[in-house]
Every structure is written in C-alpha cells, then in structure tokens.
Amino acid sequence: MEDNTLTQEVKPPDTSKGPVRWLRDNLFSTWYNTILTCLGLVLLFFFFRVFFIWVFTQANWAVIPAYLRTLMIGPYPIEQVWRIGIVFCTLLTLLGLSAGIWRDRVLQIAIAIAGVGLFLLLIPLDVVKEGEDTSATLEFNLNIFYLIFFKRKWLLGGLVLLAVTFLIGRDKNTFKRWIIIGWVLSFPWTMIILHGFGKNAVSTTDWGGLLLTLILAAVGIVACFPLGVLLALGRRSQLPAIKWVSTVYIETIRGVPLITILFMGSILLPIFMPGDFQLDKVIRAMVALTLFSSSYMAENIRGGLQAVPSGQVEAAQAVGLTYPKTMHFIVLPQAIRAVIPAIVGQSIALFKDTSLVSVVGLLDLLGVGRTILGSSKWSGNYAEVWFFIAIIYFVFSFSMSIVSQKIEADLGVGKH
Amino acid sequence: MNENTTNDPIIICEDVHKWFDDFHVLKGITTTFKKGERAVICGPSGSGKSTFIRTINRLEEHQRGTIIVDGIELSNDLRNINLIRQEVGMVFQQFNLFPHLTNIKNITLGPIQVRKMSKKAAEEAALALLERMDIADQAYKYPAEISGGQQQRVAIARALAMEPKIMLFDEPTSALDPEMISEVLDVMRELAHSGMTMLVVTHEMGFAREVADRIMFFDEGVVIEEAAPADFFDNPRHERTKLFISQTLQH
Numbered sequence: 261m262e263d264n265t266l267t268q269e270v271k272p273p274d275t276s277k278g279p280v281r282w283l284r285d286n287l288f289s290t291w292y293n294t295i296l297t298c299l300g301l302v303l304l305f306f307f308f309r310v311f312f313i314w315v316f317t318q319a320n321w322a323v324i325p326a327y328l329r330t331l332m333i334g335p336y337p338i339e340q341v342w343r344i345g346i347v348f349c350t351l352l353t354l355l356g357l358s359a360g361i362w363r364d365r366v367l368q369i370a371i372a373i374a375g376v377g378l379f380l381l382l383i384p385l386d387v388v389k390e391g392e393d394t395s396a397t398l399e400f401n402l403n404i405f406y407l408i409f410f411k412r413k414w415l416l417g418g419l420v421l422l423a424v425t426f427l428i429g430r431d432k433n434t435f436k437r438w439i440i441i442g443w444v445l446s447f448p449w450t451m452i453i454l455h456g457f458g459k460n461a462v463s464t465t466d467w468g469g470l471l472l473t474l475i476l477a478a479v480g481i482v483a484c485f486p487l488g489v490l491l492a493l494g495r496r497s498q499l500p501a502i503k504w505v506s507t508v509y510i511e512t513i514r515g516v517p518l519i520t521i522l523f524m525g526s527i528l529l530p531i532f533m534p535g536d537f538q539l540d541k542v543i544r545a546m547v548a549l550t551l552f553s554s555s556y557m558a559e560n561i562r563g564g565l566q567a568v569p570s571g572q573v574e575a576a577q578a579v580g581l582t583y584p585k586t587m588h589f590i591v592l593p594q595a596i597r598a599v600i601p602a603i604v605g606q607s608i609a610l611f612k613d614t615s616l617v618s619v620v621g622l623l624d625l626l627g628v629g630r631t632i633l634g635s636s637k638w639s640g641n642y643a644e645v646w647f648f649i650a651i652i653y654f655v656f657s658f659s660m661s662i663v664s665q666k667i668e669a670d671l672g673v674g675k676h
Numbered sequence: 677m678n679e680n681t682t683n684d685p686i687i688i689c690e691d692v693h694k695w696f697d698d699f700h701v702l703k704g705i706t707t708t709f710k711k712g713e714r715a716v717i718c719g720p721s722g723s724g725k726s727t728f729i730r731t732i733n734r735l736e737e738h739q740r741g742t743i744i745v746d747g748i749e750l751s752n753d754l755r756n757i758n759l760i761r762q763e764v765g766m767v768f769q770q771f772n773l774f775p776h777l778t779n780i781k782n783i784t785l786g787p788i789q790v791r792k793m794s795k796k797a798a799e800e801a802a803l804a805l806l807e808r809m810d811i812a813d814q815a816y817k818y819p820a821e822i823s824g825g826q827q828q829r830v831a832i833a834r835a836l837a838m839e840p841k842i843m844l845f846d847e848p849t850s851a852l853d854p855e856m857i858s859e860v861l862d863v864m865r866e867l868a869h870s871g872m873t874m875l876v877v878t879h880e881m882g883f884a885r886e887v888a889d890r891i892m893f894f895d896e897g898v899v900i901e902e903a904a905p906a907d908f909f910d911n912p913r914h915e916r917t918k919l920f921i922s923q924t925l926q927h
C-alpha cells in the first residue's frame with residue numbers, strides 16, 4: 261500500500277493558460293495596458309479599413325495582368341520563351357532527384373514548390389499580351405484544358421518531371437555526387453540555354469524582370485560562398501602576405517556601398533578593358549554582386565571559424581590530417597553550421613540588394629516596374645505595381661527565412 | 677622494466693627548450709624513451725608536462741635542442757611532421773572528439789584520409805577497436821550522445837586506429853566524473869600490456885605504481901626526479917617530490 265504512494269507519478273504543475281487568461285495577463289493586466297490595447301486596436305482597425313478599401317475598391321489591378329509577362333521576364337522575346345521552359349524543367353528535374361535521394365527537408369521544399377506550381381497551374385490568371393483586351397482573354401482562358409495543356413505546358417511539364425524524377429531518385433544514394441555536380445553545372449547550363457546561339461540568340465540586354473532578379477541573386481549567393489571561404493581562411497592565415505591581401509580586400513569592399521561597386525563595374529571596368537573588348541552588362545553586375553557579398557560572407561564564416569575550439573584542429577593534426585583536409589573535414593563543417601542563420605540573412609539581403617542593378621540600367625524586377633510606370637497609360641498606378649513587386653520580394657525572402665529556420669532546427673545548432 | 681620493454685630507443689630528447697614569448701616553459705629536457713616503455717609524467721600544474729608531450733608530435737614547436745621520434749628528427753619540414761603524427765597517437769584531457777561526426781566516423785577519418793585505407797576496411801577495424809573498448813554499441817551515435825568515459829574511449833580508439841607506435845596521454849581522466857575514471861584506466865592498462873610505448877601525464881598514482889616503468893617528476897620546466905615507481909614512491913629524494921606525493925596520496 262505504502263509503495264503505491266512512492267511510485268505514483270508526479271505530474272508537472274499545469275502552467276498552460278486559457279485564451280481568456282492569456283488576454284488578461286498580456287493585454288489587460290493594468291488600466292494603462294488596457295488603454296494602450298484599445299488604442300492599438302482602433303489604429304489597426306483604421307489601417308486595415310483604409311488598406312482593404314484601397315485593395316478591393318480603389319486599386320486598378322488590371323495593370324498587373326497586362327504586364328505580368330514583363331514583370332516576370334522583361335523584354336525577353338516571346339518566341340524564345342521555350343528556353344526559360346527548358347531551364348525550369350532542368351531545375352525541377354534536379355530538385356525531384358534531390359528530393360528522392362535526400363528526402364526530409366529537400367522533399368518538403370519540393371512539395372511546397374509543387375503546391376505553388378499546382379496553384380499557379382489552376383488559377384485563371386494568365387500571361388496576357390500587352391495591349392490586349394484583358395476581358396476577352398480572360399473569357400478565352402476559361403477553357404481550362406486549353407489553358408493548362410497549351411499556355412502552361414512548361415509549368416505542367418515541370419511539375420510532371422518533378423514527380424517522375426522524385427520516383428526515379430528514391431533511395432539512389434550512389435547518385436549523390438552526380439546530383440551535386442548537376443546542381444553546379446546548372447548555372448552555366450542556365451546561362452547558355454537562356455542566351456542561345458546564332459540568329460536566335462537572346463542578348464542579355466533582353467533578360468529582365470523576376471527572371472533576371474533570380475539569376476543575379478542565385479549567382480551572387482552561390483558564387484560568393486567559395487570566395488568567402490577562401491577570404492576567411494586567408495584572413496586567419498599565418499602567412500603575412502595572404503593575411504594582408506585578404507584583410508585589405510574585405511575591409512575595402514565592406515567600406516564601400518554596393519551601388520558604387522556596381523557603378524565601378526559598369527563605368528570604370530570598360531575603361532580598363534583592352535581595345536573594344538566588351539564585357540557583358542549582366543556579367544559585370546554578377547561580378548560586382550559576387551565581389552561585394554563575398555566580403556560579407558568571409559566575415560560571417562570567420563565568425564564561425566572562431567567558434568571552433570582549437571582542440572578540434574589539434575585532434576585533427578594529431579591523427580596526421582594535412583591543413584586542407586583539417587579545414588575540409590573538421591573545421592569548415594562546424595564553422596558553417598554555426599553561422600547558417602547569418603549566411604541566410606546575408607542571402608536574403610543580397611536578394612533584395614539586386615534591385616540596385618536597375619540603377620545601372622538593368623531591367624530587373626524593380627527596373628521593369630519603372631519602365632511600366634514610364635508608359636503614360638499606367639503611370640498613375642504606381643501603388644499597384646510597387647505593391648505587387650513588394651509582395652514578390654517578400655514571398656521569396658520569407659521562404660528563404662523559413663527554410664533557414666528548418667535547417668537550424670535540423671542541425672540543432674549547439675546539439676551535435 | 678616490463679616484459680615488453682626493449683633496448684631500442686624510440687624517442688630521443690636532447691636539451692629541449694621551449695618559450696612562450698619570454699616565458700621559459702621547458703628548460704632543457706634530456707631523456708630517452710625505449711620501445712615498449714611506459715612512462716608516467718607527473719608534477720604540479722603549470723610545470724610544463726602538457727607542453728613537453730605536445731612537442732613530441734609537434735603540436736608545440738621546441739626552439740632549442742633536438743627531438744628524434746622513430747628515427748625522424750622534428751624540424752619545420754612538413755613532410756616529417758606528418759610522418760611522425762601518423763606514428764604518434766594522442767589522447768587529450770577534453771577528448772576533442774569531432775562533434776559533427778558519428779563515433780565510428782571519428783575513428784575512420786584518419787585511416788581513410790591519411791593511411792588511404794578503404795572505407796570498408798577502416799570501418800571493420802574501427803568496429804573491432806570499439807569492441808575492444810567495450811563500446812561497440814555506440815558506434816553510430818554522436819559523441820554528445822554518450823558519457824564522458826565512453827567519449828574518452830572513442831578518442832583512444834581514434835588514436836589507435838592509425839596503428840601508432842607511440843601513444844601520448846595528456847591527463848586522460850582529469851575531465852571525468854569519478855565513477856568513469858576506472859573504465860578508461862582499464863583500457864589503458866590493457867593497452868600497456870599489449871606492448872604499446874606510452875607517455876602518460878596523469879595524477880592517478882595507483883595507475884602509475886601498477887603500470888609505469890618510470891615516473892618523471894616535472895617542476896618549473898625541468899625533470900627534477902625520475903625513478904621506477906617503487907623507488908619514486910618509497911624513497912623520493914627531493915623535497916618538492918615528497919610534498920607532491922604526500923599531497924596526491926591524501927586524495
């Protein structure tokens with residue numbers, strides 16, 4: 261009998277609160293908190309009232325479908341859009357294979373993208389040619405089969421490929437290395453396909469809209485990584501020359517606004533180039549963005565390197581690992597893990613900073629926004645256009661942020 | 677002398693000096709360790725014990741004198757350093773396991789990357805070592821998921837996986853809870869009986885008395901006394917040694 265009381269489980273005290281209790285504790289605990297809460301509610305009410313009235317009754321959203329294609333791809337010629345379709349399908353193929361092999365988070369990302377894709381596939385908002393009567397096109401589009409199988413064949417094809425390659429890639433662990441090589445090669449592949457050869461080639465001056473923004477951001481984010489690692493290691497090097505060069509580079513670039521680097525790339529660089537050698541405008545912007553963000557990446561990674569205890573290096577040396585192998589297998593994996601939040605934060609910042617290229621005459625998402633407003637017919641609709649563009653930036657930035665939070669949770673920063 | 681000790685010298689130190697900036701840490705260490713010998717190094721904290729054994733695999737650089745390990749003189753030649761590090765295993769006070777790798781990967785990394793062993797052979801050898809350390813069931817866990825005593829045994833296995841000729845231990849049980857000390861000492865005892873050349877910095881005097889061929893007493897960067905355990909404990913000559921022995925035996 262007595263044993264019973266000893267082995268009886270003791271539950272932790274119930275500290276959860278009901279919603280009423282929560283409201284009382286957090287919003288109405290004192291008379292001045294109550295007043296502040298009421299004031300806040302009134303302000304929120306008026307803000308959202310004005311906002312919703314504008315969104316649903318005053319705004320003229322017709323500008324968005326009329327220029328949707330321009331916003332997405334800029335002046336890229338419509339007869340060549342199949343090139344973008346091929347790139348899209350390539351990337352979804354790689355994603356499908358990766359999702360099958362790595363599962364977990366990669367699979368979740370693939371599912372999220374498939375969800376967005378299906379949504380876009382089925383809603384009757386479509387790319388409308390500029391100047392066309394939108395109501396007529398909308399009517400036409402109501403034929404959903406025509407819409408999906410002809411006007412959205414690339415989207416449909418990409419989604420099918422995603423599903424099929426996922427099934428193919430399932431548990432093919434020996435493919436891992438090839439998939440990684442594939443992702444690396446997808447960058448030059450994308451550039452080559454989008455540009456093309458011969459008389460059908462699409463000059464990079466015709467690349468624009470969200471397409472250009474995504475390309476610039478992807479190149480900047482990915483290319484600054486190896487450069488940043490080298491600079492971070494260089495700054496910690498024991499060799500004075502390497503240390504000095506790395507430090508001067510990092511501090512110079514960090515001391516200068518991105519826009520000056522873009523201007524230098526677009527104005528000064530051609531002056532120093534030999535003869536009539538013309539470096540492509542988009543490439544120059546890519547180089548500028550990469551150089552700029554690599555110095556920030558270097559400082560992020562250096563922070564991570566400092567967080568790795570010296571005992572780790574000693575243990576690696578004690579088993580005879582050389583310096584490059586010690587860095588590769590022991591130090592960098594731990595250093596990068598420790599600074600993933602900072603790296604993602606920087607990537608989001610760079611994604612938004614690409615909008616500065618519109619200042620040097622590139623037609624990225626923000627740049628095409630300006631040209632649209634430059635046409636007299638829609639010049640009064642700047643609020644609609646900027647709002648739409650802001651939402652696109654937000655959706656991408658927020659997605660990156662969510663992915664980073666999930667990765668952090670997986671790595672259990674501080675766990676292993 | 678234990679039954680494994682030979683007369684072949686494997687580590688020869690001649691007048692080894694070391695400074696940290698102006699601070700003279702090692703003030704002329706001259707000694708020879710023979711193949712199969714078990715030496716225990718003790719002495720007060722800060723006397724240079726860690727610094728001394730770390731010069732032997734070049735984690736610290738000495739600035740005067742010579743150190744010859746297995747016939748190779750330690751110099752700035754990177755190739756020699758890497759050759760010696762392959763022959764000298766080291767176990768640290770704080771384990772220094774790689775936290776992002778599973779225990780078995782901690783062990784196989786060196787053999788695969790340095791000894792160029794195949795992954796399969798390295799894993800088989802690692803599992804055999806973990807079996808010998810009595811922790812085969814922990815192979816696929818991460819270091820953070822096992823106890824301190826188990827972590828230190830993984831660290832010993834990691835060093836042994838390189839099939840070294842010499843093992844250095846720097847206070848391997850000092851960071852452990854008392855109930856885990858014996859499981860690590862048992863493993864070291866077994867290793868000693870297998871004929872490994874061992875240099876052990878430790879304050880475990882029971883272990884020293886039982887296993888050591890020689891005890892070296894460090895004070896302020898010099899070896900002030902060295903003797904076989906029986907001599908060392910029963911007839912210490914220096915006052916410092918007497919004091920140290922009476923203090924450590926009280927615990």
Ligand SMILES: Nc1ncnc2c1ncn2[C@@H]1O[C@H](COP(=O)(O)OP(=O)(O)O)[C@@H](O)[C@H]1O
Nearest residue numbers: 696699701719720721722723724725726727728
């Ligand atoms: N990296 C270092 N830089 C400067 N001084 C050091 C360094 N490592 C050790 N020392 C100093 O050298 C002395 C000997 O250290 P150590 O060999 O670790 O002693 P022990 O292991 O005997 O306790 C101590 O006074 C310590 O403060």
Ligand SMILES: [Mg+2]
Nearest residue numbers: 725726727847
């Ligand atoms: Mg020490």
